[in-house]
Amino acid sequence: MSQLNPKIHASKIIVALDYADATSALALVNQLNPALCGLKVGKELFTAAGPHLVETLVNKGFNVFLDLKFHDIPNTVAKACEAASRLGVWMLNVHASGGLAMMQAAKEGVAKSGQQPLLIAVTVLTSMDQATLNQIGIAGNLQDQVLKLAQLTQQAGLDGVVCSAQEAPVLRQHLGADFCLVTPGIRPADAKSDDQTRIVTPAKALQLGASYLVVGRPITQATNPLASLQSIVAEITKSL
Numbered sequence: 001m002s003q004l005n006p007k008i009h010a011s012k013i014i015v016a017l018d019y020a021d022a023t024s025a026l027a028l029v030n031q032l033n034p035a036l037c038g039l040k041v042g043k044e045l046f047t048a049a050g051p052h053l054v055e056t057l058v059n060k061g062f063n064v065f066l067d068l069k070f071h072d073i074p075n076t077v078a079k080a081c082e083a084a085s086r087l088g089v090w091m092l093n094v095h096a097s098g099g100l101a102m103m104q105a106a107k108e109g110v111a112k113s114g115q116q117p118l119l120i121a122v123t124v125l126t127s128m129d130q131a132t133l134n135q136i137g138i139a140g141n142l143q144d145q146v147l148k149l150a151q152l153t154q155q156a157g158l159d160g161v162v163c164s165a166q167e168a169p170v171l172r173q174h175l176g177a178d179f180c181l182v183t184p185g186i187r188p189a190d191a192k193s194d195d196q197t198r199i200v201t202p203a204k205a206l207q208l209g210a211s212y213l214v215v216g217r218p219i220t221q222a223t224n225p226l227a228s229l230q231s232i233v234a235e236i237t238k239s240l
């Protein structure tokens with residue numbers, strides 16, 4: 001399988017550029033290269049730095065995941081997805097809990113852009129556990145909720161979901177080998193969990209069936225972010 005190629009292991013990592021401004025983000029990006037990792041631009045950096053930074057990262061050759069987690073009425077989400085796709089990003093996301101019609105509209109919006117990014121949907125945020133899910137009125141089991149939303153995502157024709165690697169085996173079993181499983185909540189064994197609750201180590205996440213690992217603070221808050229990324233790549237490579 002392609003997993004025997006170390007370059008491909010490395011690119012399975014998506015670094016979450018959760019920085020307050022473009023200068024801070026580019027200070028890290030300038031030490032990286034597109035063979036080593038993909039990059040994620042989320043709400044903080046996008047709000048501060050805007051589409052121009054996204055285009056800069058795309059022009060540098062990186063796979064860019066634009067993580068704006070759209071969740072709105074279908075028409076609004078369709079238009080937002082169309083605009084996001086026009087930036088040339090590799091991947092973008094919506095919230096699956098926006099429903100089937102919203103996800104179908106998202107897909108139509110992407111198609112209108114003439115681009116073909118991966119379109120995925122967030123199931124249950126990796127910061128949530130059973131208690132926080134119950135607090136928002138969802139009484140069922142967390143893993144069942146993730147599966148239900150992932151099945152709805154597949155029904156809408158999207159490419160995959162964001163979930164915890166803890167749910168990857170069940171999702172692989174029900175949704176097949178080609179469905180993209182993007183997993184945040186990744187923590188090396190010695191790292192703090194921060195606000196994440198459903199955490200998994202990098203090597204274990206791949207073993208469980210994750211397609212891509214999203215890693216933020218264990219890299220961005222490290223004294224030496226490049227060394228931290230390289231040590232995660234080494235952990236993944238060693239585990240195979």
Ligand SMILES: O=C(O)c1cc(=O)[nH]c(=O)n1[C@@H]1O[C@H](COP(=O)(O)O)[C@@H](O)[C@H]1O
Nearest residue numbers: 016042067124125126162184214215216217
């Ligand atoms: O869609 C996401 O990327 C996402 C979904 C989710 O369920 N949990 C989650 O943590 N994320 C994002 O993944 C990143 C994780 O960052 P760290 O916890 O610092 O590794 C953050 O940018 C989150 O916004």
